[in-house]
Amino acid sequence: MLTKMLFLDDSYLKECNAVVVSVKDQKYVVLDQTIFYPKGGGQPWDTGKIVKDNETYNVLYVGKFSGEISHEVDQAGLKEGDRVHCVVDWARRYKLMRSHTAAHLFASLLCVGTGALVTGNQLEEDYIRFDFNFENFDKEILDQYVDKANEFFSKDIPVKWYELPKEETMKIPGIVKMAEALPPDIPVLRIVEIEGVDRQADGGTHVHSLREVGRIELIKAENKGKNNKRIYFKIV
Numbered sequence: 001m002l003t004k005m006l007f008l009d010d011s012y013l014k015e016c017n018a019v020v021v022s023v024k025d026q027k028y029v030v031l032d033q034t035i036f037y038p039k040g041g042g043q044p045w046d047t048g049k050i051v052k053d054n055e056t057y058n059v060l061y062v063g064k065f066s067g068e069i070s071h072e073v074d075q076a077g078l079k080e081g082d083r084v085h086c087v088v089d090w091a092r093r094y095k096l097m098r099s100h101t102a103a104h105l106f107a108s109l110l111c112v113g114t115g116a117l118v119t120g121n122q123l124e125e126d127y128i129r130f131d132f133n134f135e136n137f138d139k140e141i142l143d144q145y146v147d148k149a150n151e152f153f154s155k156d157i158p159v160k161w162y163e164l165p166k167e168e169t170m171k172i173p174g175i176v177k178m179a180e181a182l183p184p185d186i187p188v189l190r191i192v193e194i195e196g197v198d199r200q201a202d203g204g205t206h207v208h209s210l211r212e213v214g215r216i217e218l219i220k221a222e223n224k225g226k227n228n229k230r231i232y233f234k235i236v
């Protein structure tokens with residue numbers, strides 16, 4: 001990986017300077033460092049802009065290709081060696097951070113409380129989708145967990161992230177709760193911890209306190225089969 005992923009340490013960075021490392025097909029840009037989160041781990045990519053002098057290149061998509069973070073921009077013009085300024089669409093990103101932390105907390109409560117497993121999870125800008133392996137499933141139970149989650153979101157409980165050796169990580173019960181979080185084959189894993197509540201191996205961006213989430217609301221629940229329940233909720 002050529003690019004330093006600034007969002008891993010500081011998810012609240014809204015702007016940064018960078019140098020263009022390479023440009024492919026005139027619109028796929030690799031930078032020496034970035035604040036743009038690339039699609040992955042159930043979290044959508046960031047949008048925003050890359051500015052060079054007075055020229056603005058809108059960032060349409062960010063993904064990982066051949067192990068590198070590629071920023072797709074809306075026009076040609078950037079070239080290797082350019083010094084640029086990056087600005088993330090903060091409204092979108094912050095909502096995704098709140099959603100991601102909300103998803104971890106909700107999954108943790110439900111999994112610990114019911115023994116369910118998360119089999120799928122996708123954040124979108126307007127909703128959070130979960131698939132659970134969960135037989136006893138009704139709206140009342142879900143509503144209880146939503147209420148319970150909202151109690152947590154009214155408290156200033158810290159969320160922090162740090163690295164741990166994989167060996168040590170895998171001894172933590174429930175560390176891989178989400179299908180998204182299957183640990184890659186690397187010696188050190190990034191842990192996202194909701195203090196006293198949950199620890200997950202995770203590469204996403206999160207808020208610093210549960211209070212920043214606000215509240216969640218159930219949108220709908222679907223029965224997709226005996227052991228497959230899908231629920232949608234949103235942050236409000």
Ligand SMILES: [Zn+2]
Binds near residue numbers: 041100202
């Ligand atoms: Zn996550």
